[in-house]
Amino acid sequence: MLSIIPGKSVSQLDKAFISYEGITSLDLMERAAVSFCNWFFVHFPKNENAIFIFCGPGNNGGDGLAIARIFSKTTDKVHVVYFEDSENCSNDYQSNFAKLPKNISKIHIKDFSFNISKDDFVIDGIFGVGINRPLEGIFKESIEKLNRVEGMKISIDIPSGIPSDAVLDGTCFKAAYTVTFQFPKLSLLFPEHASFVGDIHIADIGIHDDFLKSFSNQKFLIRKSDIPGLHKKFHNFSHKGDYGRVIIIGGSVGKVGAVLMASKSALRTGSGLVHAHIPKGERLVLQIAVPEVMVFDSQEVQDYKQFDAMGIGPGWGMNVDISFYRELLSNYNKPVVIDADGINLISKNPDLLKLIPKESILTPHIKEFERLVGICENQEERLRKAKDLAKKHHIFIVLKGAFTCISCPDGNQYFNSTGNKYMATAGSGDVLTGMITSFLGQGYKPFNAAVCGVFHHGLAGELASVVKRRGLIASDIIDYIPATYTQLDID
Ligand SMILES: NC(=O)C1=CN([C@@H]2O[C@H](COP(=O)(O)OP(=O)(O)OC[C@H]3O[C@@H](n4cnc5c(N)ncnc54)[C@H](OP(=O)(O)O)[C@@H]3O)[C@@H](O)[C@H]2O)[C@@H](O)CC1
Ligand SMILES: Nc1ncnc2c1ncn2[C@@H]1O[C@H](COP(=O)(O)OP(=O)(O)O)[C@@H](O)[C@H]1O
Numbered sequence: 025m026l027s028i029i030p031g032k033s034v035s036q037l038d039k040a041f042i043s044y045e046g047i048t049s050l051d052l053m054e055r056a057a058v059s060f061c062n063w064f065f066v067h068f069p070k071n072e073n074a075i076f077i078f079c080g081p082g083n084n085g086g087d088g089l090a091i092a093r094i095f096s097k098t099t100d101k102v103h104v105v106y107f108e109d110s111e112n113c114s115n116d117y118q119s120n121f122a123k124l125p126k127n128i129s130k131i132h133i134k135d136f137s138f139n140i141s142k143d144d145f146v147i148d149g150i151f152g153v154g155i156n157r158p159l160e161g162i163f164k165e166s167i168e169k170l171n172r173v174e175g176m177k178i179s180i181d182i183p184s185g186i187p188s189d190a191v192l193d194g195t196c197f198k199a200a201y202t203v204t205f206q207f208p209k210l211s212l213l214f215p216e217h218a219s220f221v222g223d224i225h226i227a228d229i230g231i232h233d234d235f236l237k238s239f240s241n242q243k244f245l246i247r248k249s250d251i252p253g254l255h256k257k258f259h260n261f262s263h264k265g266d267y268g269r270v271i272i273i274g275g276s277v278g279k280v281g282a283v284l285m286a287s288k289s290a291l292r293t294g295s296g297l298v299h300a301h302i303p304k305g306e307r308l309v310l311q312i313a314v315p316e317v318m319v320f321d322s323q324e325v326q327d328y329k330q331f332d333a334m335g336i337g338p339g340w341g342m343n344v345d346i347s348f349y350r351e352l353l354s355n356y357n358k359p360v361v362i363d364a365d366g367i368n369l370i371s372k373n374p375d376l377l378k379l380i381p382k383e384s385i386l387t388p389h390i391k392e393f394e395r396l397v398g399i400c401e402n403q404e405e406r407l408r409k410a411k412d413l414a415k416k417h418h419i420f421i422v423l424k425g426a427f428t429c430i431s432c433p434d435g436n437q438y439f440n441s442t443g444n445k446y447m448a449t450a451g452s453g454d455v456l457t458g459m460i461t462s463f464l465g466q467g468y469k470p471f472n473a474a475v476c477g478v479f480h481h482g483l484a485g486e487l488a489s490v491v492k493r494r495g496l497i498a499s500d501i502i503d504y505i506p507a508t509y510t511q512l513d514i515d
């Protein structure tokens with residue numbers, strides 16, 4: 025897992041790392057600039073347009089100057105726009121300013137005309153993780169003007185204006201791409217910043233994971249390379265019992281589809297035996313749609329303990345016999361997955377919270393989460409409350425959305441890196457419930473089940489959206505679950 029370091033610790037990280045590597049801070053800045061340019065040359069291989077690089081007074085501006093020097097080797101159309109005289113800027117800024125070659129034009133922001141055409145590049149090196157207050161004066165005015173011009177806008181490390189770990193207050197540069205160094209800054213993952221951050225690329229500057237870990241603040245990004253090691257291996261003689269017997273409990277009149285999707289997803293994720301518990305009279309539809317699923321109504325299940333895992337809540341509605349739910353949670357002594365109305369019912373009956381088996385996994389989207397914990401001002405508050413709830417009740421909270429966050433009982437928080445906007449469609453959460461339930465039933469530890477669930481779910485969505493785009497529906501995600509095993513080379 026990739027550690028996400030708080031902005032305030034980045035300068036300590038830098039100091040420790042350069043002393044460990046025996047390099048200077050200027051060398052590290054050069055690595056950052058090279059890594060940025062490598063990304064740029066791959067993305068824009070045939071660039072012949074002007075590149076305007078806006079450089080603030082700190083090391084973010086210093087990165088901008090080093091980038092300008094590298095670009096100037098291949099084009100004469102590089103313009104540095106600066107805010108402060110070099111002697112008022114950081115040391116590494118000053119060194120890079122002194123190294124700027126003659127073919128780069130240098131303009132003070134006050135003399136800049138903002139005459140930028142749509143094919144030009146606007147590179148934002150105004151502020152990075154060192155920002156410590158909302159923008160004012162010339163910084164605010166210039167960024168507002170830049171937000172109005174056309175051009176391909178790219179931020180170095182973080183869009184100028186966003187604090188690295190908190191929610192934006194005031195003005196911010198609007199980037200189409202953010203090229204961030206070594207790890208994503210936490211605030212890049214907040215929904216409040218969606219219109220400023222654009223697509224995120226993590227540029228490697230050679231600080232290895234073990235080193236980063238010692239500065240971590242219990243926050244991590246889940247990457248592709250983390251996943252294979254979390255999967256169970258099954259031998260050649262394994263039978264369907266080894267792959268787990270699971271049940272999805274939910275459905276109500278008109279909402280049996282949610283159980284259908286969760287059950288089918290569990291099968292596609294690899295469950296050996298999948299059962300569905302739905303209201304009486306709704307059985308036929310489900311049985312015809314997915315013949316592999318065994319369908320029950322409430323009177324027919326004698327003992328829920330026979331199941332290796334339960335997924336509770338898809339399409340359940342709020343007219344549920346609450347004493348049934350209470351008994352279900354009280355008597356089942358293994359972790360369960362709770363989603364949708366399973367969560368909403370807990371919000372209405374908070375005494376149920378303490379009945380949830382330890383290590384269970386709750387998968388709320390933002391609204392379901394806020395019904396549970398109260399309205400939150402922003403993602404920062406949501407993440408704080410999710411962490412507290414997970415610790416207090418010894419459960420996992422999977423707060424869904426872009427960069428779904430898994431909060432763990434030990435206080436760690438893991439952000440998912442797969443998925444895309446096309447997955448914002450009815451039923452996609454039911455698919456996730458089926459997948460996590462399936463992994464739990466296959467004997468995965470709850471943490472591994474949650475991580476593999478969100479990662480494979482997002483990946484299935486990405487694969488499906490290659491052809492489906494805006495037309496993607498939740499069933500398409502299910503169809504692509506098997507392909508995620510191929511992608512990750514999992515047997
Ligand atoms: N390991 C890494 O990740 C690496 C990081 N690197 C790069 O370094 C960047 C961090 O650099 P940094 O610490 O110098 O901070 P940065 O954001 O440039 O600005 C600080 C300056 O701005 C000022 N200031 C602050 N807020 C202000 C405001 N609202 N309005 C006006 N002024 C304001 C503040 O001065 P103050 O006024 O507070 O005294 C100070 O002068 C990082 O994002 C990355 O790009 C790479 O080079 C190498 C590897
Ligand atoms: N913009 C997005 N980027 C990545 N994943 C997304 C995005 N929007 C939604 N998703 C994913 O799709 C799923 C939606 O779940 P949910 O809101 O419960 O849908 P539903 O209630 O319709 O089943 C979640 O797993 C979420 O992470």
Ligand SMILES: [K+]
Pocket residue numbers: 084148149150151152179180181182183184
């Ligand atoms: K920036």
